[in-house]
Amino acid sequence: MAPDSIQNVSGSISVNDRSYALPKRPTVVVCIDGSEPGYIEVAVAAGRAPWFAKVLKSGTNLLADCVVPSFTNPNNLSIVTGQPPSVHGICGNYFLDPDSGKEVMMNDPKFLRVETLFPAFQRAGLRIAVVTAKDKLRGLLGKGLALGPGKACSFSSEKSDKATLAENGIEDVNALVGLPVPDVYSAGLSEFVFAAGVKLMERDRPEIMYLSTTDYIQHKHAPGTPVANDFYAMMDGYMAKLEAMGCTVVLTADHGMNAKFGTDGQPDVIYLQDVFDKWLGADKARVILPITDPYVVHHGALGSFAVVYLPAGVSHTEMAAKIKSLPGIEAALTREEAAKRFELPPDRLGDLVVVSTKHKVLGTSAARHDLSGLTEPLRSHGGVSEQHVPLLCNAALKAPAGGRAWRNFDAFDLALNLVA
Numbered sequence: 001m002a003p004d005s006i007q008n009v010s011g012s013i014s015v016n017d018r019s020y021a022l023p024k025r026p027t028v029v030v031c032i033d034g035s036e037p038g039y040i041e042v043a044v045a046a047g048r049a050p051w052f053a054k055v056l057k058s059g060t061n062l063l064a065d066c067v068v069p070s071f072t073n074p075n076n077l078s079i080v081t082g083q084p085p086s087v088h089g090i091c092g093n094y095f096l097d098p099d100s101g102k103e104v105m106m107n108d109p110k111f112l113r114v115e116t117l118f119p120a121f122q123r124a125g126l127r128i129a130v131v132t133a134k135d136k137l138r139g140l141l142g143k144g145l146a147l148g149p150g151k152a153c154s155f156s157s158e159k160s161d162k163a164t165l166a167e168n169g170i171e172d173v174n175a176l177v178g179l180p181v182p183d184v185y186s187a188g189l190s191e192f193v194f195a196a197g198v199k200l201m202e203r204d205r206p207e208i209m210y211l212s213t214t215d216y217i218q219h220k221h222a223p224g225t226p227v228a229n230d231f232y233a234m235m236d237g238y239m240a241k242l243e244a245m246g247c248t249v250v251l252t253a254d255h256g257m258n259a260k261f262g263t264d265g266q267p268d269v270i271y272l273q274d275v276f277d278k279w280l281g282a283d284k285a286r287v288i289l290p291i292t293d294p295y296v297v298h299h300g301a302l303g304s305f306a307v308v309y310l311p312a313g314v315s316h317t318e319m320a321a322k323i324k325s326l327p328g329i330e331a332a333l334t335r336e337e338a339a340k341r342f343e344l345p346p347d348r349l350g351d352l353v354v355v356s357t358k359h360k361v362l363g364t365s366a367a368r369h370d371l372s373g374l375t376e377p378l379r380s381h382g383g384v385s386e387q388h389v390p391l392l393c394n395a396a397l398k399a400p401a402g403g404r405a406w407r408n409f410d411a412f413d414l415a416l417n418l419v420a
Contacts, residue, residue, distance in 0.1 A: 013117075013123075013124050016082050016088075016114050018082045018413065020417060021416045022121075022207075023208065023415075023416060025247065026208075026245070027207065027208055027209070027250075027415045027416060028201075028211065028247045028249045029209070029211070029252075030210075030239075030249065030250065030251040030252075031076055031079055031210070031211070031212040031213065031408075032213055032252070033133070033190075033214050033254055033255075034255060034256070034257045035215075035256070035257075035389065036253070036257045036258070037063060039218070039232055041223075042224040042229070043224075043229045043236070044056060046224070051237070051239050051243065051394075052392075055394050059395055060392060060395065060397050060414065061392055062401065063389075064252060064388075064389055064410065066255050066256075066387050067084050067342070067343065067407075067409070068387060069091070069092055069291075069305035069342070070304075070305070071093050071303065072093055072137070072215075072254050072255070073107065074090050074092060075253075075254035075255055076254055077112065078407075079408055079411050080141060081114055081115075082412060082413065084409070086339065086343040086345055087114055088113055089111055089345050090112060091348050092305075092348075093136070094292035096309065098348070105292075112140055112143055113345075115143070115144050116144065117412055118144070118145055119144035122146060127151065127152065127205070127206040128145060128151075128206055128207075128208050128209075129152065129153050129154075129200045129206040130142055130145075130154040130155075130209075131155060131209075132156045132211075132212040133158065133189045133190050133193050133212065133214035134184070134189075134214055135159045137212060138155065138156045141154060142168075147169030149165070152206075153168055154169060155169075155170060157181070157188075157189045157193055158181070158182075159181075160177070160192065160196075161174055177196045178199075179195055185216055187216065187230075187231050190213035190214050190216070190235075193211050193212065193213050194235060194238035195238065197211045198238055201247065205245075217231045218257045218379065220379065248415050248419065249394045250391070250393045250411050250412075252411045253389035253390060255386045255387070255389065256381060257379050257380070257381050258358050258359060258379065258380070259378070260304070260360065261377040267377075269362070270329070270362055271362075271364065271366050272306055272308065272362055272364065273285070273287040273363075273364040273365040273368070274366060276308065279322070280310075280314065285309065285311060286309040287308050288308075288309070289303060289306055290305060290306070290382070291303030291305065291380070291382050302362070302363050303361055303362065303382030303383075304360065304382035304383030304385065304386070305383055306362040307352065307354075310350075310351040316334045319352060320334055320352055329354065329355070329357065330355040330356055330357045330383055332352060332355075334352060335350065357385065391411065393415065395420050398419060
């Protein structure tokens with residue numbers, strides 16, 4: 001990528017039934033994993049985040065809804081496709097693949113049903129940079145990109161030392177950033193993303209950049225706590241550097257976060273597999289937790305959204321009603337009801353979708369969850385109660401927002417079409 005600036009850029013592209021003006025200056029969209037409303041505001045109030053303070057005062061400060069299930073993969077893919085999971089197909093971090101009958105991570109690019117915005121921007125002649133904290137997203141986000149110098153790069157903090165020109169469009173990432181590979185369970189995993197973004201903007205000046213962090217801090221530290229304020233102060237400094245280089249910066253989140261523990265400090269869990277085993281017999285039903293990923297220290301695979309596959313002959317509507325009557329259940333829906341309400345692909349759901357209330361999580365069987373890594377009281381996500389997220393930009397709207405219902409996947413629309 002050459003460091004020349006954008007000149008004489010005009011026109012627009014159309015992707016997934018939405019149109020986007022080509023950028024007049026570098027555009028950076030940031031997904032702050034797990035950033036519920038409040039984190040930024042209290043860091044500002046504490047005097048730790050002057051750049052965010054300026055954005056809240058004179059930029060664009062909106063509240064948006066993420067998609068449900070409020071998990072990482074569905075929302076990142078919604079942000080970069082501009083559409084809900086019913087269109088792009090990624091409805092969890094983990095699912096029961098109907099083609100193989102196996103439970104698998106939903107991080108293989110083959111599961112993505114439409115292209116992201118990035119290949120379309122690249123075909124229009126723009127340079128693209130995609131940096132993620134966890135490698136589980138990299139393949140999905142980079143699908144369809146022609147990778148290489150002068151074209152695009154896509155890599156993760158987690159495997160920054162493994163980046164190659166052939167696989168990632170970039171090499172010697174750690175030398176460029178000036179940081180070693182960070183611990184996957186640390187704030188450093190996200191800081192590496194921001195540091196890499198700044199270095200890439202200085203060296204290559206990509207016209208479109210997407211930065212996606214990890215929610216390790218948000219899982220362990222509530223808004224206003226010293227560690228959370230330190231994290232947002234760190235981010236504030238990198239965002240100021242991007243703005244100083246002339247970037248339009250939009251920030252949103254993939255989901256919020258809530259406390260999910262009881263008065264004893266232990267996770268407040270409804271173990272659905274145990275419930276169904278009692279009602280229907282051992283393993284007659286099959287409970288899948290779409291929050292599942294390799295990072296068990298974050299959440300112990302406990303979230304507020306589950307899908308259930310029922311045995312033949314069991315009424316889906318009757319079983320949904322029975323589940324809904326349990327304390328701590330926000331919603332219990334049939335496949336068709338859930339697909340319509342939450343804009344999900346029905347062929348990738350179970351017979352039932354279950355959502356717990358704000359401070360409850362859903363598990364399979366108590367014996368199947370390793371909670372030894374939960375060193376602090378559980379904070380997690382996945383439900384309707386984690387749907388509200390910030391949507392910020394360092395430029396003001398060209399026209400009043402009116403009564404628009406904002407979504408986190410309006411981020412690129414906001415950046416390219418709606419701000420001055």
